[in-house]
Amino acid sequence: MNEDEIEEMTEIALEFYDQIKEGEVPKLDIPTRTKNNIEFDEGSKVWKYGSKKSTRSAKSIRGAYRLLKLLYTIHFFKSQLEEDRSSTLRELYYISENWENAKFREQQESDKLIEDLEIITDLKREDFHIRPEEDGATIVGPLKLKEKTRRGKREIHCQKDVGEGGYQIPNNPDRIEFLDHDADFVIAIETGGMRDRLVENGFDENFNAIIVHLKGQPARSTRRITKRLHNELNLPVAVFTDGDPWSYRIFSSVSYGSIKSAHLSEYMAIPEAEFIGVCPSDIVEYDLPTDELSEQDIKALESELSDPRFDTDFWRDEINLQLDLGKKSEQQSLAKYGLDYVTETYLPEKLSEKNII
Amino acid sequence: MNEDEIEEMTEIALEFYDQIKEGEVPKLDIPTRTKNNIEFDEGSKVWKYGSKKSTRSAKSIRGAYRLLKLLYTIHFFKSQLEEDRSSTLRELYYISENWENAKFREQQESDKLIEDLEIITDLKREDFHIRPEEDGATIVGPLKLKEKTRRGKREIHCQKDVGEGGYQIPNNPDRIEFLDHDADFVIAIETGGMRDRLVENGFDENFNAIIVHLKGQPARSTRRITKRLHNELNLPVAVFTDGDPWSYRIFSSVSYGSIKSAHLSEYMAIPEAEFIGVCPSDIVEYDLPTDELSEQDIKALESELSDPRFDTDFWRDEINLQLDLGKKSEQQSLAKYGLDYVTETYLPEKLSEKNII
Numbered sequence: 001m002n003e004d005e006i007e008e009m010t011e012i013a014l015e016f017y018d019q020i021k022e023g024e025v026p027k028l029d030i031p032t033r034t035k036n037n038i039e040f041d042e043g044s045k046v047w048k049y050g051s052k053k054s055t056r057s058a059k060s061i062r063g064a065y066r067l068l069k070l071l072y073t074i075h076f077f078k079s080q081l082e083e084d085r086s087s088t089l090r091e092l093y094y095i096s097e098n099w100e101n102a103k104f105r106e107q108q109e110s111d112k113l114i115e116d117l118e119i120i121t122d123l124k125r126e127d128f129h130i131r132p133e134e135d136g137a138t139i140v141g142p143l144k145l146k147e148k149t150r151r152g153k154r155e156i157h158c159q160k161d162v163g164e165g166g167y168q169i170p171n172n173p174d175r176i177e178f179l180d181h182d183a184d185f186v187i188a189i190e191t192g193g194m195r196d197r198l199v200e201n202g203f204d205e206n207f208n209a210i211i212v213h214l215k216g217q218p219a220r221s222t223r224r225i226t227k228r229l230h231n232e233l234n235l236p237v238a239v240f241t242d243g244d245p246w247s248y249r250i251f252s253s254v255s256y257g258s259i260k261s262a263h264l265s266e267y268m269a270i271p272e273a274e275f276i277g278v279c280p281s282d283i284v285e286y287d288l289p290t291d292e293l294s295e296q297d298i299k300a301l302e303s304e305l306s307d308p309r310f311d312t313d314f315w316r317d318e319i320n321l322q323l324d325l326g327k328k329s330e331q332q333s334l335a336k337y338g339l340d341y342v343t344e345t346y347l348p349e350k351l352s353e354k355n356i357i
Numbered sequence: 358m359n360e361d362e363i364e365e366m367t368e369i370a371l372e373f374y375d376q377i378k379e380g381e382v383p384k385l386d387i388p389t390r391t392k393n394n395i396e397f398d399e400g401s402k403v404w405k406y407g408s409k410k411s412t413r414s415a416k417s418i419r420g421a422y423r424l425l426k427l428l429y430t431i432h433f434f435k436s437q438l439e440e441d442r443s444s445t446l447r448e449l450y451y452i453s454e455n456w457e458n459a460k461f462r463e464q465q466e467s468d469k470l471i472e473d474l475e476i477i478t479d480l481k482r483e484d485f486h487i488r489p490e491e492d493g494a495t496i497v498g499p500l501k502l503k504e505k506t507r508r509g510k511r512e513i514h515c516q517k518d519v520g521e522g523g524y525q526i527p528n529n530p531d532r533i534e535f536l537d538h539d540a541d542f543v544i545a546i547e548t549g550g551m552r553d554r555l556v557e558n559g560f561d562e563n564f565n566a567i568i569v570h571l572k573g574q575p576a577r578s579t580r581r582i583t584k585r586l587h588n589e590l591n592l593p594v595a596v597f598t599d600g601d602p603w604s605y606r607i608f609s610s611v612s613y614g615s616i617k618s619a620h621l622s623e624y625m626a627i628p629e630a631e632f633i634g635v636c637p638s639d640i641v642e643y644d645l646p647t648d649e650l651s652e653q654d655i656k657a658l659e660s661e662l663s664d665p666r667f668d669t670d671f672w673r674d675e676i677n678l679q680l681d682l683g684k685k686s687e688q689q690s691l692a693k694y695g696l697d698y699v700t701e702t703y704l705p706e707k708l709s710e711k712n713i714i
Contacts, residue, residue, distance in 0.1 A: 086557060088550035091692040097646050098693065135549045135572075138492075138525055147520040150557065154520055161518065163504040163511055164532075165525025168495055171553065175521075192492045193445035196528065200443060200507065215492075289454050335448040336455065 002081035008121040009074045027057035030116055038262055046257055046265035072102040077128045086129035119263045126172045136169030136221035140199055141210030142182035148175040173225035184208040185356050186229050190241040194331040201343040217250055223268040230270050236356045237270050243278030244328040245300035251275045256309045276350040280322035283329045289336055290327035359438035365478040366431045384414035387473055395619055403614055403622035429459040434485045443486035476620045483529040493526030493578035497556055498567030499539035505532040530582035541565040542713050543586050547598040551688045558700040574607055580625040587627050593713050594627050600635030601685040602657035608632045613666045633707040637679035640686045646693055647684035
């Protein structure tokens, strides 16, 4: 059980062993995780780390402690995998209380070490059985799946076997197998209010749509299951958010991945995902109720103008228009035209513009 | 359908009509919603509004606008109920875009008006089919329920028919009927990390416990379903949180209700709920890893010392001890003793202290 993962990790310890045996100071090379070392991979259409490397070496005391902590962590993960247990990022930090010199000073340190380990081993923290605190969101739609839980397998239809709250995405969605579906596309929605609106209006039934609630900046598990729905079921993904710079970042994290987790882009990013609004141009075209942009909003928009991920005609035009308007709008502002407008008019228009329906 | 609710609301409009016919200026009396007008009701053991009243009268322009907005809202709710639709607090704010003089200037205004309407009619916003943005949390445990959804009834067992994420509590848990259970108590847990720990360790199976995830300050739907589990199934409720002043407020909102929604105390508050930690005295007894209290923590603790809801020997002693220690601890700090300590040692000790097991 979990033998491959254990071998990958033990490899690192063996390498240190060999280095020491050869009379070398143990060290590790890791890709540098900064904006400057991020490159667009034309093949997979996602952002990945470039060739710049940082070295963690036991030459300095600080470096030696880092490698010690890495070894303790590998040791803990090894027994965790052998016993088929799991733990949270926070628990790992507390578990280190008894590791003496290898004790983490703060959780940031253990979180970062796990990212290192993901990059070195080419595994994901889910493979080490490490969970976040954040919880995933929910799914509703014409999809039947099988989830492998610790208590056995569960077959769940995401319309017929769930309440109005929907199917709760587990921490590790790779334990899910898609059994059957009747969907034409996936729609990923930022706010709970709008997700509830689509469910109430039967949007998933009328349009054969799988509704994924992003719940603000989406958790890793939410991004992962959306990616799998896209790849394995060949479904287009539409992202529907508020019309402000923070929401564009939500779209970008679904679509392009983030700098911090560029090593996971292929696992989570969906470069083909389509943004269907609310766009700044919708504010004009649909005459939506607005709020003034705040100073932070303006700064965030300006920073997006210099972000390579937003370096397209569409985004430049939309962001510049928004800066001119000085306004932002929320998804729910469509309620100005009544409770059915979003599902009967706005979404059908936007989805057919993108050739999704 | 929904006839009683419609009648309750229409009553208000009829009253205005009668007042105008009598040559009076229309007005409404509403209990004052401040700390000074909150009283402990010995009978129900919850905090309720006292006898102080505020008057909303059309004598002033501001008051006239308020009553106009109230009438527009009642009109909207009436058609919403007749069509068996529902909407979010945010949508209501946007719907008012077309109400001309009755348009809400900000959502706070419409939220407050709905609270007024709850108090006047003795109904709950769920009865008007108004949903919040916040979503409820999840349940896992030996409980079989039936949820009445718009798409028909769903029978769900909260262990056998759900994935590891659990059963997602719907916005209006009064649409749930409890069918069958095998539970001895309910344990309500603040953090997702600890909720996952209990599920992984099979705590719900080993102790016949219904695990409710509070997810920080609990949503109204989470408090309501916990209250119903307590009342209808006669189950004791244990609340398990971090050991800091913000977490004591979480306990207090489960147990005593809040000032803002004192009119709903009987609907949501569980005066018999037991706080099982993390207590400041646990920090000493279990030698837990700690963080320093921040200035805000200290202020919050001091404010709790003057809060009537914390005016008991237990809370005075614990809060004073915490101020002396200058420390706080999280639930997950119990991981210092390994991943099973919380379910095999800590919780059994605390639950038997409170005679729950």
